[in-house]
Amino acid sequence: MRIDVITIFPGYLAPLREALLGRAIAAGLVDLDVHDLRDWTHDVHQAVDDAPYGGGPGMVMRPQVWGEALDAVLARDARTPRIVVPTPAGRPFTQATAQEWAGAERLLFACGRYEGIDQRVVDDARGRGLPVDEVSIGDYVLVGGEAAVLVMVEAVVRLLPGVLGNPASAEQDSFSDGLLEGPAYTRPETWRGLAVPEVLRSGNHAAIARWRRDRALERTAQRRPDLLAALPERALDKADRAF
Numbered sequence: 001m002r003i004d005v006i007t008i009f010p011g012y013l014a015p016l017r018e019a020l021l022g023r024a025i026a027a028g029l030v031d032l033d034v035h036d037l038r039d040w041t042h043d044v045h046q047a048v049d050d051a052p053y054g055g056g057p058g059m060v061m062r063p064q065v066w067g068e069a070l071d072a073v074l075a076r077d078a079r080t081p082r083i084v085v086p087t088p089a090g091r092p093f094t095q096a097t098a099q100e101w102a103g104a105e106r107l108l109f110a111c112g113r114y115e116g117i118d119q120r121v122v123d124d125a126r127g128r129g130l131p132v133d134e135v136s137i138g139d140y141v142l143v144g145g146e147a148a149v150l151v152m153v154e155a156v157v158r159l160l161p162g163v164l165g166n167p168a169s170a171e172q173d174s175f176s177d178g179l180l181e182g183p184a185y186t187r188p189e190t191w192r193g194l195a196v197p198e199v200l201r202s203g204n205h206a207a208i209a210r211w212r213r214d215r216a217l218e219r220t221a222q223r224r225p226d227l228l229a230a231l232p233e234r235a236l237d238k239a240d241r242a243f
């Protein structure tokens, strides 16, 4: 997978070259290029923003600069990317989105700042037949798109074959079966007077699987009843319903 990121703060994306993602890049599973939007300005001030039509607070990112940047980055690889524009006004980014994008050959992230990117940049890309996803990572307001890109790239890249040491980890993710993960424990058996649940030390794999499923159902019902309500009928077996 090739990933391009266009931003006015390239340094913000440095963590993408650390740890798991860094290893994926080193292993050739991911090609990452981060581009400075100001490379496509032509004035001495390298202006990337201007006052909003219709008035209002803040500044809007200029379409000319973004248009040139996108055209140039698109041309650097024959593969057509999904263009991803983080925005608080976007569709929710979910595990399903990450799984869908993990199948893409190329992703191109356009990081806005200020009040956002002139809407005609997205409209022009879509008008040329390019797939553009305007997405939000949550119902809170950030200062720009870079933090969202860190989140989304991690969620996608970890799903790529060969990235996680144990592929079962991704299969047993929270959300992969529609439920939150239950509690996890490791040694010592007792810590500050708190013991590991006995069933986890029983060696009875069926009982352990049932206990873990019950804890996931319990936690999901308590913290995310919306996820439980969204589960398809077939997702809960008879034992789940008895829970």
Ligand SMILES: CN1CCCC[C@@H]1Cn1ccc2ccc(-c3n[nH]c(N)c3C#N)cc21
Residues within 6 Å of the ligand: 086, 087, 088, 090, 111, 112, 113, 114, 115, 116, 117, 135, 136, 137, 138, 139, 140, 141, 142, 143, 144, 145, 146, 148
């Ligand atoms: C605050 N300021 C005026 C109101 C509009 C947004 C703007 C800031 N801003 C500019 C570009 C940009 C991109 C993403 C996000 C963002 N916020 N929250 C999310 N879940 C996000 C995503 N994904 C915020 C951004």
